[in-house]
Amino acid sequence: MATSETAKGGCRRPPENAKPWTMSHPSAPIEVERKFVPGPEVEDHLLTLGAVLQDEMKFQDSYYDSPDLRLTLADVWLRKRADSWELKHPLVRGARGLNGTSTQYQELNNEAEIICRVSEELGVPCPHNLESLQLEEFARFVTTRRKFLLPLDDNSNHKVVVDLDMTDFGFAVGEVEVLVQTKEEVQSALVKVDDICKKLGVFSISPVPGKMSTFLKRNREEHYRKLLEAHVL
Numbered sequence: 001m002a003t004s005e006t007a008k009g010g011c012r013r014p015p016e017n018a019k020p021w022t023m024s025h026p027s028a029p030i031e032v033e034r035k036f037v038p039g040p041e042v043e044d045h046l047l048t049l050g051a052v053l054q055d056e057m058k059f060q061d062s063y064y065d066s067p068d069l070r071l072t073l074a075d076v077w078l079r080k081r082a083d084s085w086e087l088k089h090p091l092v093r094g095a096r097g098l099n100g101t102s103t104q105y106q107e108l109n110n111e112a113e114i115i116c117r118v119s120e121e122l123g124v125p126c127p128h129n130l131e132s133l134q135l136e137e138f139a140r141f142v143t144t145r146r147k148f149l150l151p152l153d154d155n156s157n158h159k160v161v162v163d164l165d166m167t168d169f170g171f172a173v174g175e176v177e178v179l180v181q182t183k184e185e186v187q188s189a190l191v192k193v194d195d196i197c198k199k200l201g202v203f204s205i206s207p208v209p210g211k212m213s214t215f216l217k218r219n220r221e222e223h224y225r226k227l228l229e230a231h232v233l
C-alpha cells in the first residue's frame with residue numbers, strides 16, 4: 001500500500017514507450033476466481049478437504065466511477081475498502097475479466113499506480129489525488145466474510161482461498177480464489193480453482209452473479225443494463 005506521501009507526492013508515470021494496460025505488473029497479482037452459490041453443507045465440505053478458517057471479517061466497500069460510467073463500462077473496478085484504495089482491471093485493455101465462468105483480474109493496491117490507471121482510462125492527465133477526478137460513489141455495501149485456507153497439495157503450489165460472503169443487503173456468495181504473479185500461471189490456477197469447486201460440490205456450468213452484479217440489479221437498474229449491454233456482467 002502506498003503511503004499518503006507517495007500518493008500525494010505525484011504519480012510514478014510509466015516510461016514513455018510503455019503500454020501499461022497491456023503489460024504484466026510484477027508487483028500486481030492476478031486474481032483467478034470462481035464464484036459459487038453456497039449451500040448449507042459447504043463449510044462441512046471445506047473442513048473435509050482440510051480447510052482451516054483463517055479469518056472472520058467485516059468490511060465496507062464503496063465503488064466509484066465517472067458520471068458517464070467510463071470505468072465500469074471498461075470492466076475497471078475502483079473501490080475503497082476500509083481506508084485503502086483498490087483497483088481491479090482485465091489483464092489486457094479492452095478485454096473482459098469474465099472468461100467463461102471464472103474471472104481473471106489484475107489487482108492494484110498502490111494508490112499512486114491506481115491514480116495513473118484511472119486517469120489513463122478516463123483520458124485525462126494524471127492528477128495528484130483521486131479526489132481531483134471527481135468520481136462518484138455508485139455502490140456501497142458491507143460484507144461479512146469467513147475466509148478459509150486450503151492446504152497446499154503435491155500437484156500445485158497455488159495457495160487456494162475460499163471466501164464465504166454475506167452482504168448487508170442479504171445476498172450470499174462463495175468464491176474460490178488463487179492469486180498468481182504472472183499470466184503464464186493463470187491456466188494452471190484455473191484448473192486448480194475448478195478442481196476445488198468440483199470437490200466442494202459447487203461447480204456451476206454458468207457464471208454465478210457476484211455481490212456487485214446483484215447490488216446493481218437491485219439498486220441501479222440503468223447502470224446494470226448498460227453493463228449487460230457492454231458484456232461486462
Ligand SMILES: Cc1ncc(C[n+]2csc(CCOP(=O)(O)OP(=O)(O)OP(=O)(O)O)c2C)c(N)n1
Pocket residue numbers: 033035077088097098103105175207208209210211212213232233
Ligand atoms: C462473476 C463475475 N464477477 C465479477 C465481475 C466483474 N466485477 C464486478 S464487481 C468487481 C469488483 C469486485 O470483485 P469481486 O471479486 O466480485 O468482489 P470481492 O469478492 O468483494 O473482492 P475480493 O475480496 O475478492 O477482492 C468485478 C471484478 C464479473 N464480470 N463477473
Ligand SMILES: [Mg+2]
Pocket residue numbers: 033175177
Ligand atoms: Mg472476490
